Amino acid sequence: MVGIVRDITDWKKMQDEMQMLNQGLEQRVIERTAQLEMANKQLKEESIEHKKDEKRLTLKYSITNILSESDGxxxxxxxxxxxxxxxxxxxxxxxxxxxxxxxxxxxxxxxxxxxxxxxxxxxxxxxxxxxxxxxxxxxxxxxxxxxxxxxxxxxxxxxxxxxxxxxxxxxxxxxxxxxxxxxxxxxxxxxxxxxxxDNDLLQMFDAIGTQIGEFIARKQVEEELQMMRNIESIGTLAGGIAHDFNNILTAILGNIYLAKLYISKKNISPIDEIFKRLRDSEESCMHAKELTGMLITFAKGGSPIKEPIEISKFLKETATLVIPSNLHITCEFDIPAHLYPVKADKLQIKQVVKGLVANAVEAMPNGGVIKVRTENITVGKNENLPLKDGKYLKVSIEDSGVGIPEENLSKIFDPYFSTKERGSQKGMGLGLSICYSIINRHEGLITVDSKVGVGTTFHFYLPANL
Known part of the structure; x- marks a missing residue:
């Protein structure tokens, strides 16, 4: 009897141990399964992240390639x-x-x-x-x-x-x-x-934005240097021609003067008609001398002779002179008091203002309003202007004309580029290049904004003389 009780007790103990062993095994299986699921999930996430990283690297490589190509x-x-x-x-x-x-x-x-x-x-x-x-x-x-x-x-x-x-x-x-x-x-x-x-995505694009900015800055410098090379090479040629042409005009003007003197002494008839023709010839020669002056300015010999300019009076007088009285064009001025003083070559800046106002007049054949504005500005770290830090006077000349197509804006200051027809009365497209050259020699900047059908605004900046 005692043996039977002992056998039952041992069997019960063995069953309890087996149950505990099974429970422990099940728990380990559950834990191991959970670990495997976690590992699989982690591997999947790592795989997704790896694919994202590969994709992002591919995009960065693609953008680097695009920015390194020589397209515009x-x-x-x-x-x-x-x-x-x-x-x-x-x-x-x-x-x-x-x-x-x-x-x-x-x-x-x-x-x-x-x-x-x-x-x-x-x-x-x-x-x-x-x-x-x-x-x-x-x-x-x-x-x-x-x-x-x-x-x-x-x-x-x-x-x-x-x-x-x-x-x-x-x-x-x-x-x-x-x-x-x-x-x-x-x-x-x-x-x-x-x-x-997606914050990671935004962080990546923040870096790409800086990369694109560096490309734009580099491209702008390259275009600026190319434009300066073009202007210098054409300026050298133009200067030589202008000096020779000026000498010829001086001789022609001298002969016209002598002819007028001779006629007045000899009492030749019909004196009025002859004088009129000589006077017309003289005026044409003076216009031609103005052109040679522009070409000399465009050339290296046209360095500015700077003097203080009373800008308010200067702008009003110069702009008003250019506008023909027979056209329905008015000029509005927004010129505040206490503008920064500037020192500049009066004749050369007059040439710039006349050129820009003349452009505005041509852009409005049916009439309109030309607005001339000035303001003081300070160029510093918050300004995206290719100028030395400091104080500048900004002059803006705005028209409400036909506007300039976007594809032409980057070429507008190029020598001989023009949106006008070529012809004896149409010029050769040097006007804006000369404006660019003059402002550049004054250590300033000239820019343009335009929208087709709305109008065009030219801005030029001159260093303040404080």
Whole structure:
């Protein structure tokens, strides 16, 4: 009996031990399964991240290649937009640049998925402008940081909401283009999906924005150097011709003077007709001498002889002289008191103002308004102007004429480039190149903003003489 009880007790003990062993084994299996699931999840996440990293590296490599190619600035930026859109699978990309004249963002380029009908969205985007803080581009400009909008339809600071809604747009992000640490423009992108913010993506594009900014700065310097080489080479030729031509004109004017003197002494008839013709010839020669003076200015020999200029009176007198009385054109002046004093070559700056006002007159054959404005500005780290830091007087001459096509703006100061017809009365397209050369020799800057059908504004900056 005692043996039977002992056997039962041992059996029960063995069963309990087996149960505990099974429970421990099950727990270990559960734990091991959980570890394997965690490891698999981690491997999957690492694989996804690895693929993302590869994709991002591919995009960076692609953009580096695009920026290293020798295409023009606009073509390169459009290719960059396309590459970024295709990387994200997003349908629209835009580039906005800060208009130096108005200090607002205007659309420079747009790329979109060819299967999307974006005509209306593009038309609205080309008409709209963004000051700091307004819309996605203005927000990025103000903060100097990338920004993400999960859904533009419900965003309170998205002025193009109605047209975006028609196109089915939702997600958007933008990042700044920086030159020397300053925002020069903004790139923005749109999709039809609602996506949560991707901070890693924004961080990558922040770096790409700086890379694009460095490319733009380099391209601008290259174009500036090329333009200066063109101007110098043509200037050398023009100067030589002008000096020779000036000598010939001096001889012609001398002979006209002697002929007039001879006629007055000899009492030759019909004296009035002869004198009239000689006077006309004399005036033509004087106009030709003006042209040679312009060419000499364009050449290396035309260094400025600087003297203080009372800018308000000077601008009003010079601009008014150029406007023909028989055209319905008025000139409005916005010239505040207490402008920075400047020292400049009066004749050369007069030539610049006359040239720019004459351009404005030609752009408005049916009449209009020319606006001449001045302001004091300080160029420093917050200004994206290729000027030395310091104080400058800015002069703007604006017309409401036909405007200059965007593709011509980058060539407008090139020697012999002209949008006008060639002909005996049309000039040879040196006017704006001479303006550029004069302002450059004054250690200043001349720029242009224009929109077809709206008008053109030329701005030139002269160093303050403080």
């Amino acid at each position: 600035l606009k073509e390169t930026l459009t290719k960059t937009l396309k590459a970024i859109c295709e990387y994200n699978g997003w349908g629209i990309g835009e580039i906005w640049f800060i208009d130096k004249g108005t200090n607002i963002l205007t659309l420079n380029s747009m790329w979109y998925n060819p299967s999307w009908d974006v005509k209306e969205f593009e038309a609205v985007s080309r008409e709209i402008t963004f000051p700091k803080g307004i819309g996605l581009p203005g927000r990025v400009w103000e903060n100097g940081q990338p920004a993400w909008i999960t859904d533009v339809i419900v965003d309170r600071n998205f002025p193009r909401e109605s047209i975006a809604s028609k196109l089915g747009l939702h997600g958007a992000f933008g990042f700044p283009i920086k030159i020397s640490g300053n925002v020069a423009g903004v790139m923005s992108f749109f999709s039809r999906s609602i996506d949560p913010p």
